[in-house]
Amino acid sequence: MTLNDQTIWGLETKANEIRQSIIEMLLEAGSGHTAGPLGMADIFTALYFKLLRHDPKNPGWTDRDRIVLSNGHICPILYAAMAHAGYFPIEELKTLRKFGSRLQGHPHREWLPGLETSSGPLGSGLSQAVGMALADRIDSGPASNRYVYALLSDGELNAGNIWEGAMLAGKEKLHNLIAIIDRNNIQIDGFTEDIMPLENLRARWESWNWHVQEIDGHNFSEIVAAVEQAKAIFEKPSVIIAHTIPGKGVKEFERDFHWHGKTPNKEEAKMALNELRTLGGKIKSEHE
C-alpha cells in the first residue's frame, strides 16, 4: 500500500503530538525511560492510527488484533498512543508511575483495559504472542485474520526465552504473528553490539523460518508497507526489524544511550517540547 501525502502528514502530526505527551508525562513522573518511547513513537502511531483492527471504546472486542509489548519499560509510548487513540483521557497520562494510577511503571494488564498482558522482566513477550497466535489458530483455523503483534526491543534479544519463542513460531508457521523489533542499537549498559552482538540479526530469524523485513522505523510508508507484506505471507511468521533512532524527535536525546533510563528535567523538557512544537525551529511560534 502506498500512502498519500495527506495520510503521511496526518500520521507525522499525530506522532509529534504523542512525542510531546511522552515528554510531558516523563517530566511529571520524574522517573522512567525516554529514548525507547520517543524512538518507537512512529511505529506505535502507525499501529494505533492506521494498522490495528481495534475499537478503543470496546477494548474487550473478541475480534481485535492483539498488541503484546514485551519490553514493558517503553510503556509511555504505549500509554500515550492509547490515550490519543481514545482508550482513556489524555489528561490521565500525567498519573504515570504514581500511587493508584492505572498507568503502572511497567504495564499491568489488570489495571488498564486495552492492555493485553503485563510486562517488565524482559524476554517473555514473544512467547506470549506465540501462545495467542496458537490459540487464535485453534479457534479460527488457518484462515484467521486476527493478528498478534509482538513488540520487542533489540536488547532483550539477549534472552533465551525470545529464541525459544522464535523457534516454536517458525515450527508452527504462525502467519498471524507479526514481531516488530525496535532496532535502536542501545541497551542500558551501552551499544548492543558491545554488550552482546546480535548481528547477523536477519540471518538468525531466517534460520528459524521467519519472513524478515528491514525498514526505516520512522518512515510511515515503509512501516505500513512492511506490515501489509507481513500479512500477505501465509507460510511463516513475520518479523520486521525496524531501524530506529533512540530519542527520535529531540536532537539532544538522539542516539545517546544515557537517555535509555532517565527522564528530562524541567529545562530539558522545555527544550524538547519547543523543538517538537517548532519542528526543530522550522516553525516560528509562540513557544520560541
Added chain:
Amino acid sequence: MNNLNPKIFAKDNSDIEQAPIRKGFGEGLLDAGEQDENVVGLCADLTESTQMHLFKEKFPHRFVEIGVAEQNLATVAAGMAAMGKVPFLSSYAMFSPGRNWEQIRTTICYNNANVKIVGSHAGVSVGPDGGSHQALEDLAIIRVLPRMTIISPCDAIEARKATIAAAKMKGPVYLRLAREKTPIITTEETAFEIGKAQIFYQPKTKAQVGIIATGALVYQAIQAAKQLDDQGFPAKVLNISTIKPLDEEAVINLAKESGAIITVEEHQITGGLGGAVAECLAKNYPVPMEFIGVKDKFGQSGKPSELIKHYGMDAESIIEAAQRLRNK
C-alpha cells in the same frame, strides 16, 4: 472412613493396588478435555512421562509440543490463557517450576492467567535418576506466589479428581505429581474439594498426636498411625491435598484436639507443607511440632523405598517423631 480403600486399614496390606499418581493426572486431563473444549495441553518433551500423551492422542490439535524449553512452556501457556484457553502445561517439577519461576510469577500469577502447571516426578522417589531430578524445593518457590493454588494429591484417584477440579476453577494452579507407583488410598466415592483437608485415619481413642501429610507419603502416615494405635499412642491423620490455600480450620482443630503435630512431605522441611502448617499454628494455636521431610540436603540415586527410608520419611521415621513428641 471417608470411603477410603478398605485395604489401607488391613493389618497386612502388602497386596494393596498401586498406580503412579501421574497416571491419574493423565486420565483426569482427558476427562477435563472432553468436558471443556478450551482445555489445551502443552508439554516440554516429556509427554508420555507426564502422562499427557493420552490427551495428545485424543486432541492432537489442542496439544502443543514445546520442546526442551520450560520458559517458553510457561509463557506460551500464558498467551493461550489470554485468549480464553485453559492451558495445562507439564514437565518435571525440577524444570517447571524449577527453571521458569520468573515467567510463572510475571506472566501467569501477576497476569492472573488461568494456567495449570503440572510438575511431575517430584520428591526423592524419582529414584535412580538421582538428585538432579528430585524436586524438593518446588513447593517452597511456588507457595510464595500470590494467587497460586497448590494441589498435591495422595494417589492416582485423587490426582484425577484434582485435575478435573483444577480445570474448572479459574486462576493459576500448581499440581504436584510423583513418578512411582504408590498405594491407592482413596476410592471413586471419596470426596474431593480444592481447599478441603480430610481425616484419613481416626484412632480408637482420642488422638494424642496429629499427623498432617501430603502426597504419596499419606500412605506412610496411615501405616505409622496404625502402629502407634497398637502401641497405645493414638494418632489422627489429616490428608492435605490442597497446600494453598491451607485448610486452616482443619489444621487448628487437629492441633487443639491432639496437642502435638507432625508434618509429613516429600520435600525440604522448610517452605513446604511443614512451613505452611507451622505458620498457621504459630499464629493461631502453637503446639509442639515435628517435621518429616528432607533436612536441607539434596537427593541421590537409589530405589524409591531406600531413599524414603534414608531421608527419614518412612512410617518408622514418623513413629520415631511421634515418640519424640510424646517424651517432650
